Every structure is written in structure tokens, then in C-alpha cells.
Amino acid sequence: MNDSAVKALLSLYSVPGIGPVRMRKLISYFGTPQKVLEAGVRRLSEIEGIDNKTAERIKSGINEDFVYNQLHLLKEHNAQVLTFWDESYPDRLKKIYDPPAFLFVKGDISLLNNKAFAIVGTRVPSSYGKAITEQFARELILGHNLTIISGFARGVDTVAHTTALKNNGKTIAVLGNGLDVIYPPENKKIYDDFLKNGLFISEYPFNTKPDAGNFPKRNRIISGLSMGVLITEAGMQSGALLTAMYGLDQNREIFAVPGPITSGKSSGSNNLLKQGAKLVQSIDDIVSELSGQLQASPSVNQKPDLKGKEKIIYELLDGEALHIDQLAIKAGLSTSEILTTLLTMELKGVVRQMAGKMFTRL
Structure with missing residues (x-):
């Protein structure tokens, strides 16, 4: 997308009430964000879901300061805007329910074409949780050349990312804040290495702080970009379980590593296993499911054993x-x-x- 199109996109985004759904609808109808901004109130209000008040806001509610600031920060941080209509927008993500209308990206954008696998879990892992996260991330990278996706949060996420970097693998971080915010702050020490072998993604504009409400929503992108999701260790309140739920909705394979029944840090992942997530005791448990998903076709005559x-x-x-x-x-x-x-x-x-x-x- 060229500079004028990016400016028009950000202008549209700055209008109150224009979220991803309305933005996709408007741009799909008119063809480009520029043409949306050029359309009159009457024409805009003919679109389903765009009332007269919203159409008037599009014509008069653009936040010019926001647009100028975002364009400046894009250049300063050597970042790009990737839209739903770009050829490089991941097809896997495009097919999920409520895909982002656009993404701010920084790093190796070619990683979006790689086969990727998500590893997520608790922010306060036990030594067991750290060890198995390292083990499976390393084996997925070295044995199967998969790109590791996670959320750059404390705990399991950071272990997954750093394991990828240590093993010369590729990794993608989906953030719950703007690209200019390094969160958690202790991850600043891996930031430069990450940019050499990784990609940062956020649907949030620059200057967006890591508010708690941002993180659940970004989880749909983590699972959406992935072939499958592995929860290595998670309690019952862990956000990783939400990533698993998004993955289910997106028809992704969901995997979990069993943990001690006495450990609250494994209660969420153990519960996923009770509900039918794929039990993982070795890398073969993951690989066999993924290859089966890619190669095997389901029998139309075979009925599941249900009661x-x-x-x-x-x-x-x-x-x-x-x-x-x-x-x-x-x-x-x-x-x-x-x-x-x-x-x-x-x-x-x-x-x-x-x-x-x-x-x-x-």
C-alpha cells in the first residue's frame, strides 16, 4: 500500500465508530480507503451498517493530528502497515472471524508466509513449564522448521520466543500494545535480536499502552496465524485458554501438555485435556496430528462415537x-x-x- 493509501486508511481509522468490521465493509465496497473518503454522505449511508450520523463523521471527524503522528512514527520505527486487501496479508488470518482490517508490522514480513505454530501459557511458569516450553519450541524449529508464534508476554511466551532466537529459528510476536512500546520492559534485552530473526505485529496504533483489555483480543491473531496451538502450562484463569478457544473457533488443532494434578499452574491445561485437547508427551504427538490434518481426508461414511x-x-x-x-x-x-x-x-x-x-x- 502506497503512502497516500496508508494516510487515507489511518484517516478512516481515526473516525469515531469506524472499527474493523465497518472499515472492511467500506473499503471492500468502494475499492480503496481514498475512495471511501471521497464519497458523499448520501453514498456512504447507502452501505449496510453505515447510518447517516456515521457517514457525516467520516466527512468531518478525521483526527489530523493522529494521522500525522502515526505516519511520523511509522517512518521513525521503520514499520509498515499491512492491510486486509494486500497480497501479503496472510491468507490463513484473512479467513478467521473478525480479521484485523490492517496490521502494524516491524521486522521480517516474509515470515508471514512461513508455516507457523503457536506456543502459549502462563506468565509465571514453573521450572517444569519453562523446560517443556523450551523442549517443544526447539524441536519444532530444528526438526520441522516451523516459525514460533506467541504474545511476547512474560513467562511461557518469552521462553518460546527466546528459544527460537537461541536456535536460529524464526519467531513472530503479536502484541497487545503499539509497536513503539516494549512490554514487558525486561524484554528490551531481546528486542534487537528479535528484529533480526522475527516479526512484531500489532493491530493497535503507535502510542497504545499495554492495557489489560487489549490482550484477549490479540489472541485471535496468534491462533489465526498458526497451524496449531500448544498450551505448555496454564492455570484456570490464564489468557492462554482464550487463545485455545479462538483456535477452536478457527478450526486449529489444540494441544496441551499434562502437568501435576497438585499444581494450580497446570489446572487450565489439564482441563483442556479433559475436554478433548490433544495430549502432548513428545514432539511426535504434534507432528502426527499436523501431518494428518494436511494429508488425510475424513471419511464421509464414518460416524463419530457420540452419546x-x-x-x-x-x-x-x-x-x-x-x-x-x-x-x-x-x-x-x-x-x-x-x-x-x-x-x-x-x-x-x-x-x-x-x-x-x-x-x-x-
Whole structure:
């Protein structure tokens, strides 16, 4: 995307009420961000989801100071803007629900073409958690040349990234803040090495602080860019579990390493295993699943072994996709029952969630 297009994109982004969904809709309709800004209020308000008030804001609500500042910081930090409409935008990410309209990127952008695998977990890992994170990251890099993706947070994320760097591997960090903010601050010591063999990605503009609310949303990008997600160690409140849930929605393989039943730091990953995540005891457990996903085709005649609520839901989805509320009514289940059962079925790989809380069977 050229400089004028980037400026127009940032101008559109600065308008209050223009989020990723509306931005994708507008640019897809008009073709370029420049043409969106050139359109009149009447033409803009003809687009579904764009009311007259929003159209008027597009014409008069651009924050010029924000745009100027972002363009200046892009040059200062030698960063780029990658949009949903660029050829280099990862196809894998483009296909997820609610993909970012654009990304700020810094580093080796060619890594977006690599086969990648996510490793995530607790911010306060035990010595066991650190050791197994190092082990699997190293084996995925040296044995299978996979790029390691994580969130640059303390703990498991940082161990995964640093293991990649130590083994001359490639790594991608998806941030919950602007590219100009190094967080956590102790990771400043690996920043320069990271830029030589890695890529920083953020959907947040420069000067965005690492607010707690930013991190859950960025997790969908971590899983979206990956072939699969490995949780090496995570408690019940760990954000890594949200990455696993996003991965399920995106039809990614979800893996977890079992931990001691007495350790709260493994309670979340152990619970994922109870719900059907792939148990990992060696690198072969990951590789066999990934190669099977790439090479094997499912048998259309083979029915899964389901019982009780799962069997009822599976039969209801015969030949059609249904909204979660419709499923609950037809199955005679409460909201909590339907959610729990569908999650288990997703982990088993027999149903898939689509946009709008619609479910279909596989």
C-alpha cells in the first residue's frame, strides 16, 4: 500500500465508530480507503451498517493530528502497515472471524508466509513449564522448521520466543500494545535480536499502552496465524485458554501438555485435556496430528462415537447449520448445557462454529 493509501486508511481509522468490521465493509465496497473518503454522505449511508450520523463523521471527524503522528512514527520505527486487501496479508488470518482490517508490522514480513505454530501459557511458569516450553519450541524449529508464534508476554511466551532466537529459528510476536512500546520492559534485552530473526505485529496504533483489555483480543491473531496451538502450562484463569478457544473457533488443532494434578499452574491445561485437547508427551504427538490434518481426508461414511447430548446435537445438525439458540431449543438444553456440550464436540472435531454463532457438523 502506497503512502497516500496508508494516510487515507489511518484517516478512516481515526473516525469515531469506524472499527474493523465497518472499515472492511467500506473499503471492500468502494475499492480503496481514498475512495471511501471521497464519497458523499448520501453514498456512504447507502452501505449496510453505515447510518447517516456515521457517514457525516467520516466527512468531518478525521483526527489530523493522529494521522500525522502515526505516519511520523511509522517512518521513525521503520514499520509498515499491512492491510486486509494486500497480497501479503496472510491468507490463513484473512479467513478467521473478525480479521484485523490492517496490521502494524516491524521486522521480517516474509515470515508471514512461513508455516507457523503457536506456543502459549502462563506468565509465571514453573521450572517444569519453562523446560517443556523450551523442549517443544526447539524441536519444532530444528526438526520441522516451523516459525514460533506467541504474545511476547512474560513467562511461557518469552521462553518460546527466546528459544527460537537461541536456535536460529524464526519467531513472530503479536502484541497487545503499539509497536513503539516494549512490554514487558525486561524484554528490551531481546528486542534487537528479535528484529533480526522475527516479526512484531500489532493491530493497535503507535502510542497504545499495554492495557489489560487489549490482550484477549490479540489472541485471535496468534491462533489465526498458526497451524496449531500448544498450551505448555496454564492455570484456570490464564489468557492462554482464550487463545485455545479462538483456535477452536478457527478450526486449529489444540494441544496441551499434562502437568501435576497438585499444581494450580497446570489446572487450565489439564482441563483442556479433559475436554478433548490433544495430549502432548513428545514432539511426535504434534507432528502426527499436523501431518494428518494436511494429508488425510475424513471419511464421509464414518460416524463419530457420540452419546447422550452430543449425539442429539450431532443429529440435529444433519445437513444444515443451526444457530446456538435454535440448537438449545430443539435439543431441550439450557444455555450452559449447550455451550459446554458444543465446546466438547469442537474439541473432538465433530462440529465447527461459524460466524454469527452458527454451528455445523464436520
